[in-house]
Amino acid sequence: MKSHFIRLLNYDHFANTQMVQLMVEQGATGKPAELMAHLLAAQQIWLKRLQSLPAPLAPLWPDANANELMPVVNANYKALLAYFENLQPADFDRVIAYKNSVGYFETIVSDIITHLINHGTHHRAQIGTLLKLQGATLPPLDYVLYLRNLNETA
Secondary structure, three states: OHHHHHHHHHHHHHHHHHHHHHHHHHOOOOHHHHHHHHHHHHHHHHHHHHOOOOOOOOOOOOOOOHHHOHHHHHHHHHHHHHHHHOOOHHHHHOEEEEEOOOOEEEEEHHHHHHHHHHHHHHHHHHHHHHHHHOOOOOOOOOHHHHHHHHHHHO
């Protein structure tokens, strides 16, 4: 299970990198940058929850400039990868208790990780739609294409 989630995290990092690079090339501002900043802030919050640490005090919907996002993409990836690499098989079924703006919840680690990856895909799709409407040509971000390219270059 660990290798599966690391593979998904690697894809997530690749897709975030591609999207931020496109945003910078297009000079994207406003909603696309806001969505990517939210995606990255949410990753930080979920990582803290997984670590049973207090959530960062930063806003969930921060103001953003596309030119400032790549260091956050890379820092989040490194921190999440370090967490994933230290997981033991039993950890994936461990229950994490946390509080958000709605209330208190309990979710197992594997479901939190799945949500984290899906959340990124959801917001990248929104960003892609907005950029395409502005005339951008989107890079291919399909997971299966990512895996094929990985196997061709390995």
